[in-house]
Amino acid sequence: MLDAVSILSILALALGLVLGYAAIRYKVEGNPLVDQIDAILPQTQCGQCDFPGCRPYAEAIASGEAEINQCPPGGQDGVDALAELLDVETLTLNAEHGETKPKRIAVVDEKVCIGCTLCIQACPVDAFVGSSKVMTQVIVSECTGCDLCLPVCPVDCIDMVEVKPTINTFVPNVLELANV
Amino acid sequence: MQDKAMDTNQVMRQVIYALALGVAAQVYFFGFSVLVQIALAVITALAAEALVLRMRGMQIAPSLRDGSAVLTAVLLAIAIPSIAPWWIIVLGVLFAIVFGKQLFGGLGNNPFNPAMLGYAFLLISYPLQMTQWPSEFQGALAIFEFSGVDALTGATNLDYVKTQLMLGESIGALTFESISQMWINFGFLLGGIYLLLRRIVFWHIPLSLIAGLALMSSILYLIDPANFSSPVFHLINGATMLAAFFIATDPVSASTTPLGRLIYGFAIGAIIIVIRVFGGYPDAVAFAVLLMNITVPLIDYYTQPKVFGK
């Protein structure tokens, strides 16, 4: 009886020391969960989730302040991926935050643009190039299609254009094949 | 190499045909109840497969036609004692098809050999019925008789040897007749050679399995011939040839790389001997195969052939 108690006590003490040591020795800087969530989010930085960007939303999810279904650009696949990461029941995408649209990019109508630079200030990823009173342009490779430039444009010269697959980016639909 | 030889359905059918010789030998020694077992197994398998496919909302006819359920059923039917009561085979096949195959996603998705899963299930659940082999020719309907069966039965050689050794006898003192076992194994060997010639199974698994089995038993026999049976005894007794050519070669649950197949077969052969000699069960094919099934993803991953240019 005493043997068992003492053995278990010593064991508990020893393992506790090991754990305590490991907690100090292998301490992870930052919050890895936020990074993992942020990695799943599409980085559109559109703010449709009611947070000012993907990272703030990731932080909100990690701290339990936000649901996982508030990101329309990530789509249902994104929600499912978050659910799997966090090991929770998946939810359907919350329609209040908007609907999932295909990947689009902003195109400036050069004839209409007045060079007000408001879009430059609104863009979360600095994808606009321009200056006061000169025509503004979009760096195609940087635009995330977040729509944030649309409301600020005083002359409505920005169009969101869907990115269509080309021969070089085409992905054959294998699921269709599987069902044959 | 060659053009496409045959499709999956034909492959399955050829394997079933190749079993014929071994089955004939079983019928000759144990009686027509073997055939009744097979018939019962096939009917159960098809019914079970159809039922599950229906529940899964999938097409039934193409899956039934591919012959894989029939093959599982036949393998299980010839693996169990021919005089086991009728419900044994029905339960075993149900378990094999429903739990062993369909619950994993059907043909091609099962990690374990369904027939062996069914066999293991039966052996653990009904050890008495699963170890009683007939000592003489049986009528076709013996399995439906509920009384007097044990009067006709005897243990297999493997079982006999094990029991006698436990009782302190040495191998040399034992006399046993292995005519029936030898001929049945010979029948399956011929069927297996047919499959090799038709290029339906690759040589790797059968050869390495037999090598593993022979090597392991030889080592034990050389250490102590008085307490361990000879390699020849192991080769012609039990389900050795059936395992080597028909069970371990089930492509779905076996390793799929050339080197992996050699490892897989060799390990099954070695484990068979270990379980036969040191384990509690008379034959060991089912457990050996199932154990190695678990390791297949690992074997496959680490035995990838050298890719061109790497």
Place this chain on the structure above:
Amino acid sequence: MSNFTFKGGLVLENPFPAKEIDLIRIPLPDRVVLPMQQRIGDQAKPCVSVGDHVLTGQVIATIDDDRCAPVHASISGTVVAIDNQVMAHQSGLEALCVTIESDGEDEWMDNSVACTENYDFCTPDTIYNKIRLSGIVGMGGAGFPTHTKVQFAEGCHTLIVNATECEPGIMCDDALMQAYPTKVIRGVEVLLHICGAEKAIIAIEDDKKESIELLRKFCKNERITIEAIPTKYTSGAEKILVKSLLGIEIPSGGYASDVGVLCQNVGTLVAIFDAVVENRPLISRVVTITGSAIKEPKNLQVRLGASYDYVLSFADIEQGENDIRMAGMMMGVDLEGTNYSISKNTNCIFVNKPIEKPSAQECIRCGMCNTVCPVELLPQQLYWYSKSSNIEKALDYNLLDCIECGCCSHVCPSNIPLVDYYQFAKALNKQQTKEKEQTDNARERFEFREFRLERNKQERAEMMEAKKKALKEKMAKDKAQKIAIAAAQERVNAAKTAKESEDAR
């Protein structure tokens, strides 16, 4: 001596052998549709407008990088459209094309400024530029710009001429060699002249006896050898060909140029000869018309851009609904209808009577596929992971080394279109990699912007703080000054009053 064979692969008969392998020139088409995009690479930029009159051989699209080749008018006539047209591609997507209506004259550009027969006097650079401006791409099917490939292979030791005919059924290389054996040899000499290789090997499959004999007869150059290699499918794949001829294995992910070898298709060499010696850009090619619905397979010399319908009208096609397949029976693409045009890499058109394809069954991991895979992959494992979109695992099983030859699909007892799955997985991998890059980029830019805004804010705050401080100091200083002035005033006043009182006294 090696027997030039390799592991895996398939011995396949030509399913529709022709009695005569002749090269038939067909009349000029009335209209041509010339795509700006080859199978891989970037788009060329049209440099003509609708309504322009163009001459045969005139440049109609230029390039601004080396990932594409310029396009030339293949007939003389009027540009009637520059628009998107459906491409002969599995996607059925559209790409930019220039349509020219023929004036029936076939009036050529002035082509007198050639290097002519005396190309030895031209510098390699001149010849290289000639190739670059002539719009030559790999004629075997890939359509990769030849000048770029030659550029990569600088300093190579061996030139391999691929005359193996990629796939059973295709005869265009055979027909070309039999029609122009001297052009082939001269083309090899031109390329040897510029690429600096010591020797050239022309590899021909041993079932093309006439071609081998003809080339051996006309080849007087001891730097060029003509080798007959076994007729076994995928022998023409670049990696496999280099290995079986030279025993050199191209490293995974690498190209022939990495091991000092330049591989060129025999059709490309004839195009190089035409461009360098005769100053004729690439405006035509040989196309094999074959298939189960064709009575006698033919090899036609066709102007680029001619429509499939026009080309097929020169073959005896059995009536009824037929299936059209571009390129070979193994690696080709099934097409809907015939509304396409011949492009630089269209080597063959199959017209087959419709057959019902056997439906695919589950993979039983039988392993037939890995015995035929010429690059020794495990197709069954790749299939398993591709099917479930598990790209990471598929890459582990060397997805990217797959040459998509189709041997595995051909032998699969379950009739699984394996290569389709690998193409899907590869395309998905490409897409995911690009998306990952984009999201990482967006994240970085967003974070930098946040940082910048924060920094600006802080800088502004600091600036305000500094200004405030300065103001305060100034005010304090002003105050002190005022006090000092007041004190001085006081002193002055005091002195004054003192003086006054003194004076008064």
